[in-house]
Amino acid sequence: MTDETTIRDLIARRAAAITAKDADGVLATEAADVVIAGLAPPLRYAGPAADTRHQMEAWFATWRGPIDYEIRDLQIVSSDTVAFCIGFVRIGGTKTDGEKNELWARQTLCLQKLGGVWKVVHDHHSVPFYMDGSLRAAIDLKPN
Amino acid sequence: MTDETTIRDLIARRAAAITAKDADGVLATEAADVVIAGLAPPLRYAGPAADTRHQMEAWFATWRGPIDYEIRDLQIVSSDTVAFCIGFVRIGGTKTDGEKNELWARQTLCLQKLGGVWKVVHDHHSVPFYMDGSLRAAIDLKPN
Numbered sequence: 001m002t003d004e005t006t007i008r009d010l011i012a013r014r015a016a017a018i019t020a021k022d023a024d025g026v027l028a029t030e031a032a033d034v035v036i037a038g039l040a041p042p043l044r045y046a047g048p049a050a051d052t053r054h055q056m057e058a059w060f061a062t063w064r065g066p067i068d069y070e071i072r073d074l075q076i077v078s079s080d081t082v083a084f085c086i087g088f089v090r091i092g093g094t095k096t097d098g099e100k101n102e103l104w105a106r107q108t109l110c111l112q113k114l115g116g117v118w119k120v121v122h123d124h125h126s127v128p129f130y131m132d133g134s135l136r137a138a139i140d141l142k143p144n
Numbered sequence: 145m146t147d148e149t150t151i152r153d154l155i156a157r158r159a160a161a162i163t164a165k166d167a168d169g170v171l172a173t174e175a176a177d178v179v180i181a182g183l184a185p186p187l188r189y190a191g192p193a194a195d196t197r198h199q200m201e202a203w204f205a206t207w208r209g210p211i212d213y214e215i216r217d218l219q220i221v222s223s224d225t226v227a228f229c230i231g232f233v234r235i236g237g238t239k240t241d242g243e244k245n246e247l248w249a250r251q252t253l254c255l256q257k258l259g260g261v262w263k264v265v266h267d268h269h270s271v272p273f274y275m276d277g278s279l280r281a282a283i284d285l286k287p288n
Contacts, residue, residue, distance in 0.1 A: 035230060037250040041272045041282045043232065044250050077256060077265070079223035084254040086179060086266050088187065106181040106188050108252045108268045110228040112221060121221070122230050124252045126270030128185045129281035137273035137281055138185045 003078045007111060007118055011071065011085060014120065018069045021060040023053050030120045031112065037124040039105065068092040068102065072143055083118070085109040088143040089125055103127060103139040147222045147262070151255060154262055155215065155229060162213045165204040167197050174264045175256065181268040183249065212236040212246065216287055227262070229253040232287040233269060247271060247283040
């Protein structure tokens with residue numbers, strides 16, 4: 001497999017693990033010191049994996065059933081040891097209180113080949129916010 | 145210069161150009177088809193450079209005088225053709241209506257060596273938002 005094919009497969013497996021709320025499956029795609037910049041505070045958090053697992057499981061627990069997690073327009077730029085991927089991700093489902101919600105975010109994934117294996121070392125996904133008095137997160141945008 | 149030194153210098157020049165509201169200086173550090181995921185909607189926008197310049201100049205015009213633009217904790221991971229940088233950025237100053245403001249964002253920059261020259265091909269900077277009823281952008285966070 002080319003590096004790009006390997007990385008595309010890794011990201012697909014990561015997305016499937018998120019849908020299934022399988023923390024072990026997600027962690028298997030990440031370096032131990034992965035740095036995550038997510039939708040909720042803090043600005044970012046980093047490994048060790050125990051902390052990442054704790055954050056992830058707390059987030060998984062806010063959803064009833066599987067999480068819709070669809071990646072769209074994934075572009076991969078890769079050398080033999082360093083790669084990045086940009087795209088959009090749709091995150092949706094039913095929260096534990098029964099409320100359905102869905103949003104689109106932009107996502108940047110950074111990878112390194114470590115010990116011969118590609119790993120996600122940084123995951124940055126976010127939405128912008130409205131620069132009016134509300135400062136509300138723009139959770140109603142779609143990829144154009 | 146090593147690739148890392150070259151990239152660090154490029155990012156410092158880019159930051160200085162933003163502070164000076166020098167659109168030509170910023171565009172000189174970017175590939176023509178750069179993809180920007182910024183603080184304000186849309187989810188992201190892309191080159192050609194004319195569009196990027198328009199977005200940038202509109203943002204510059206909202207500030208009175210120079211823009212504080214401080215990058216902190218910059219980590220650079222580079223191969224010979226592909227690199228990414230993660231860090232924090234403090235953006236502040238005085239808006240045209242006289243209001244002072246400042247926030248910290250997390251920033252991911254992705255670069256490629258194109259025609260022998262490193263260029264920024266993707267800039268993703270964002271803040272998270274509060275997962276309470278407010279959905280307010282978390283503009284009061286600091287790097288820990």
